[in-house]
Amino acid sequence: MLPLRLSSQRHSRSVSRPSLNAFNDKSLFEQTDNPAAVQTCKQRMKVAALVFVVAYCVISLKVIAVCLPHGIKINLPQTHMFHEQIIESPISRADILDRNGSILATSLPTVNLYANPKKIQNAEDAAEKLSFIFPDLSFEDIYKKLTKENSSFAMIKHNLSPEQQAEVNALGIPALEFQTSEKRVYLQNNLFAHVVGYTDIDNIGKTGVERSMHKRLTESSKPLQLTLDIGIQDAVREELAVALKKFKAERAAAILMDVNTGEVLSLVSLPDFNPNISIPVGDTSLFNFITLGIYEPGSVFKTFNTALGLESGKVKVTDKFDATKPIIVQKRRISDFHAKNKWLSVGEILTHSSNIGSVRIAERVGKEGQREFLKNLGFFDTVKDFELPEKTAPRFRSEKSWTPITVATVSYGHGISVTPLHIITAFSALVNGGIYHTPTIIKSDTQKISRRVVSEQTSDQMRPLLRDVVLYGSGKKADVEGYEVGGKTGTANKNVNGKYLQSSVTNSFLAAFPISHPKYALLVVLDEPQGIKETFNSRSSGWNAAPTTGKIIAAVAPQLGLKANFDIKTQKAHIKAAK
Amino acid sequence: MINTKTAFMALWFTLTCIVIFGCFVLKNQVHDLEAELSKINQNIASDIRNIHILKAEWGKLNTPDRLRKLATEYASLNKINAKQIINYDALPFENESSQIKIATSDKAHLKQLVKAER
Numbered sequence: 028m029l030p031l032r033l034s035s036q037r038h039s040r041s042v043s044r045p046s047l048n049a050f051n052d053k054s055l056f057e058q059t060d061n062p063a064a065v066q067t068c069k070q071r072m073k074v075a076a077l078v079f080v081v082a083y084c085v086i087s088l089k090v091i092a093v094c095l096p097h098g099i100k101i102n103l104p105q106t107h108m109f110h111e112q113i114i115e116s117p118i119s120r121a122d123i124l125d126r127n128g129s130i131l132a133t134s135l136p137t138v139n140l141y142a143n144p145k146k147i148q149n150a151e152d153a154a155e156k157l158s159f160i161f162p163d164l165s166f167e168d169i170y171k172k173l174t175k176e177n178s179s180f181a182m183i184k185h186n187l188s189p190e191q192q193a194e195v196n197a198l199g200i201p202a203l204e205f206q207t208s209e210k211r212v213y214l215q216n217n218l219f220a221h222v223v224g225y226t227d228i229d230n231i232g233k234t235g236v237e238r239s240m241h242k243r244l245t246e247s248s249k250p251l252q253l254t255l256d257i258g259i260q261d262a263v264r265e266e267l268a269v270a271l272k273k274f275k276a277e278r279a280a281a282i283l284m285d286v287n288t289g290e291v292l293s294l295v296s297l298p299d300f301n302p303n304i305s306i307p308v309g310d311t312s313l314f315n316f317i318t319l320g321i322y323e324p325g326s327v328f329k330t331f332n333t334a335l336g337l338e339s340g341k342v343k344v345t346d347k348f349d350a351t352k353p354i355i356v357q358k359r360r361i362s363d364f365h366a367k368n369k370w371l372s373v374g375e376i377l378t379h380s381s382n383i384g385s386v387r388i389a390e391r392v393g394k395e396g397q398r399e400f401l402k403n404l405g406f407f408d409t410v411k412d413f414e415l416p417e418k419t420a421p422r423f424r425s426e427k428s429w430t431p432i433t434v435a436t437v438s439y440g441h442g443i444s445v446t447p448l449h450i451i452t453a454f455s456a457l458v459n460g461g462i463y464h465t466p467t468i469i470k471s472d473t474q475k476i477s478r479r480v481v482s483e484q485t486s487d488q489m490r491p492l493l494r495d496v497v498l499y500g501s502g503k504k505a506d507v508e509g510y511e512v513g514g515k516t517g518t519a520n521k522n523v524n525g526k527y528l529q530s531s532v533t534n535s536f537l538a539a540f541p542i543s544h545p546k547y548a549l550l551v552v553l554d555e556p557q558g559i560k561e562t563f564n565s566r567s568s569g570w571n572a573a574p575t576t577g578k579i580i581a582a583v584a585p586q587l588g589l590k591a592n593f594d595i596k597t598q599k600a601h602i603k604a605a606k
Numbered sequence: 607m608i609n610t611k612t613a614f615m616a617l618w619f620t621l622t623c624i625v626i627f628g629c630f631v632l633k634n635q636v637h638d639l640e641a642e643l644s645k646i647n648q649n650i651a652s653d654i655r656n657i658h659i660l661k662a663e664w665g666k667l668n669t670p671d672r673l674r675k676l677a678t679e680y681a682s683l684n685k686i687n688a689k690q691i692i693n694y695d696a697l698p699f700e701n702e703s704s705q706i707k708i709a710t711s712d713k714a715h716l717k718q719l720v721k722a723e724r
Contacts, residue, residue: 087622094629118658130665136655214665261670509691582685591691 118209120230121243122250123223125257126292126470131219132237134209134230137186140195144175146202153200157183160194173202185228186210211237213302218260221315222253222294222415222468225302234313236468239416252470254290259283262582263293267551270575271297274556280316281551281579282447286455286539289464289475292547293583296320315417316552318410321444325519326380326568327537327550328440333377333492334457335400336388338485344373344492348387357432361386364518364567365501374492378500380516382439389438394429397437403480404453405463406445412465412475413448421445440519447535451550453480454537458493458513458545461486494542505538505573507581509591513542514576516568521555531555536572540580541592551576 123132147153154170161184172181186208187195195203211226213219224235232238240251263281271279283293300312314320336342347370353362363381376384389397401407409420422444424433436442448466456463461481493513496502501516517535520527534553539545556571558564677683
């Protein structure tokens, strides 16, 4: 109680008209015995009023805060991002597209079926019903999973179809539950098997682009675009499959490259596989011959040997070399397959694929020059920055054991083993004006590393020589009217356990078109082709790899938008004759 | 003085009540709109999912293998051959000489008209 004594007059007044602001009414405290007590009273009332005001303010603010849409925090940018997130990512692994935007690999939303064995009531009945829905699962397996002790999770089946999911739902078994998932689907089946690769059941890339670009594919939902083209890839694969069957070869492979950018437009290695079906590890179809298949390339290597001579400055196009008789190097006899037994010009050495002439060119340049040139063309290293994980290093002799016989054999493509990827990349540099472009299968706006490896003059000199091989030499069957094919054949006996087998060969044809202004380079490899009636039982490259190359070029050139460059006079004559 | 204070207090109280009520109504409306937005977002997500599946189906329908089969069965189309592409300049025109004559006479006529205008 406050120690106050109110006057009777004031008391009666306050009753008749109570003051709303009694706290400031000084008359109330006029007649007190103790002024200190009045002072204390005033202070206490002020504190009490302040407490009430603060409490009222807090309550008011809280009421306002509660009424606001998101409390007092309204963060529009966050809300905006939230919406974008919903709209952007229906799947977690990005698609893989070809250069025109067609889908090569995509993920489809599916569900996985799992069970909680602790909740299962009648495992036998459930297993029987499930084995009926999933004929590929046995009753025993399902029963074993459903009766798993001390476990609350047992995966029954991955990637159910909507029909299967509906059927499982209809069973009404509470212990069965679904888990949302994604299934990687490869729409083109075998067509891009070695390029795109495949993922395992947990969507982790195992081979190809799926493996090398796993991080990129999972971190961004933006599709990954490749440089390859579905139409061209299909045309190449079709022709290659025909050749594989026709010549009864063990393997066939082809790679088509844009010589001015290093972009790979087609990469096929047969036999291939369907990435939608699981393949046992170690299966031969998983082997990508283009990037893993190191082999002695044989005479296609004479292209590089000729360029070596011209680039060194020690050999001129007009120079002639003695090919009248076989040559002996370190007691080994080197002869020509189609011996001309005469002095041959640089062009003739290439046209007639003379081993003797090639050895003479290499000997004139010497060991150091040869090694330096081949190293510069990338033949001593794994192809750097190429986006496929399946790559291998070339096999060649060390500098110490690079003897005169190595200089001689390497000049015509023996004593060194490289992959088709090495060959096509180096060849592109020889014909495009001398610039080595890092090969790529990923479409990108940024230019990859390029470097000059031969002079423009050497490149200019090489092109007519390659055209002559197709017009007058071993590559006649690769010619396609209108597309000016230039190239080189290669028939190499296979080396098994250090011995060259006469019965098995690896054939190659290396082409560029149109050779006057090369845009594309193509390498076709047939592993162990057989002689057939049509080839007069010949197994040489000119009879199998060369015509296959011609057919591929005829099929892809119109798709590549190349205008056939016909001689108008000849064409007019053709039309007249047709009349 | 008291009247003013009383009126001020009453006004303050009333305004607070109006603001609270207004906020409550606003929250309700926003809540409804958020529900609507969430539904729209769900529909968009579902549509995107369906479009994604449809794109995959379209890709599957356009595989070169299938198109080749269809072309063989219904269109009887063959691959284009380089020989089929003829250079325009190589095409013979039957009335090539008469066309040249027409062109030159047109040119002469034009020149006459230009002179007349001058």
